Amino acid sequence: MGEGIFGTFDISASGMTAERVRMNVIAHNIANAQSTRTEEGGPYKRRVVVFEEVLGDAQRRLDGLIGDVGCGVRVAGYGRDTRPGPTIEMRGHPDADENGMVEMPNVNVIDEMMDMMTAMRGYEANVTAISSAKQMILKALEI
Amino acid sequence: MNKLLQPEALELYERMLDFAALRHKVIANNVANINTPGFRRSDVEFADELDRVLHDKGLKGAADVKIRVTQPNVTAFRNDGNNVSIDTEMAALAENAMLYQVYAQLLSRRFRQIHDIIKEG
Numbered sequence: 001m002g003e004g005i006f007g008t009f010d011i012s013a014s015g016m017t018a019e020r021v022r023m024n025v026i027a028h029n030i031a032n033a034q035s036t037r038t039e040e041g042g043p044y045k046r047r048v049v050v051f052e053e054v055l056g057d058a059q060r061r062l063d064g065l066i067g068d069v070g071c072g073v074r075v076a077g078y079g080r081d082t083r084p085g086p087t088i089e090m091r092g093h094p095d096a097d098e099n100g101m102v103e104m105p106n107v108n109v110i111d112e113m114m115d116m117m118t119a120m121r122g123y124e125a126n127v128t129a130i131s132s133a134k135q136m137i138l139k140a141l142e143i
Numbered sequence: 144m145n146k147l148l149q150p151e152a153l154e155l156y157e158r159m160l161d162f163a164a165l166r167h168k169v170i171a172n173n174v175a176n177i178n179t180p181g182f183r184r185s186d187v188e189f190a191d192e193l194d195r196v197l198h199d200k201g202l203k204g205a206a207d208v209k210i211r212v213t214q215p216n217v218t219a220f221r222n223d224g225n226n227v228s229i230d231t232e233m234a235a236l237a238e239n240a241m242l243y244q245v246y247a248q249l250l251s252r253r254f255r256q257i258h259d260i261i262k263e264g
Contacts, residue, residue, distance in 0.1 A: 005164040005167065005168070007168055008164075008167050008168045008171040011168060011171040011172050011175050012171045012174065012175060014175055015171075015174060015175025015176070015177070018175070018178070019178070022178065050180075051176070051178055051179040051180070052179065053176050053179050053182050065165070065209075065210050065211075065212065066209055066210070066211045066212065067185070067211055067212030067213060068212060069165065069169055069172065069185070069212055070169075070172040070176070070185065071172065072172060072175045072176075073175045073176045073179055118178065119178070121229065122174075122177045122178055122229075125174045125177060125229055125232070125233060126171075126174055126175060128174075128233060128236065129167075129170070129171040129174050129175075129236055132167065132236050132237070132239075132240040133167060133171070133240075135240055135244070136163070136164070136167060136240050136243040136244065136247075139243065139244040139247040139248070140160070140243075140247050142247065142248075142251055143247055143250050143251045143254065
């Protein structure tokens with residue numbers, strides 16, 4: 001963990017990594033929006049990524065600083081959205097039951113698209129934070 | 144001579160740079176946690192305290208100014224309890240980077256003044 005102003009690079013990088021991981025999970029959900037088979041059996045269930053704040057226990061203590069400074073975010077784990085998916089009629093489908101109904105994955109492509117936009121904006125915001133930090137450090141070099 | 148150099152002023156600028164650097168870190172942390180459920184945004188308080196100390200003790204008090212990291216009670220407008228607003232953070236980020244540059248510029252000018260005094264005084 002970098003010290004002083006350099007620590008912000010680690011913080012923003014952790015944010016970028018987290019958003020990128022989220023993007024991967026969203027892409028995986030969209031790719032499997034029509035998968036009716038999985039290793040565990042049954043249709044694909046959408047994956048959800050869980051983020052968690054990293055607390056700054058190893059922070060360099062600034063003189064006269066009161067309170068804690070966080071140091072970024074990390075992926076705490078992946079979960080499964082276990083809600084049932086829609087059942088649609090597809091006669092002749094290999095996974096159809098005797099009534100011709102197939103349980104589809106519970107992926108809603110529109111929801112995924114929206115999550116993708118938030119992930120993208122989040123990523124961009126972190127990039128902006130890094131650019132600002134760079135500007136600040138370059139200015140400090142002029143002292 | 145001592146009056147002219149005013150080491151306390153240098154200390155004050157240094158303190159303000161420290162403050163802006165820390166504030167940048169705190170804002171970057173808010174931005175990184177923009178999608179963390181339940182995350183509460185933090186901010187840094189410095190200006191009011193600085194005003195008060197400068198008013199009471201003058202420049203000598205600069206080193207005593209406490210920098211306080213707080214979690215302002217902003218209502219979350221999202222379902223996941225996260226109260227970070229990307230617009231507020233980006234505005235704070237831009238403002239803070241600008242302030243840092245101002246402090247750096249001020250400090251740099253002070254050094255140039257001292258340099259001129261040594262050379263030509």
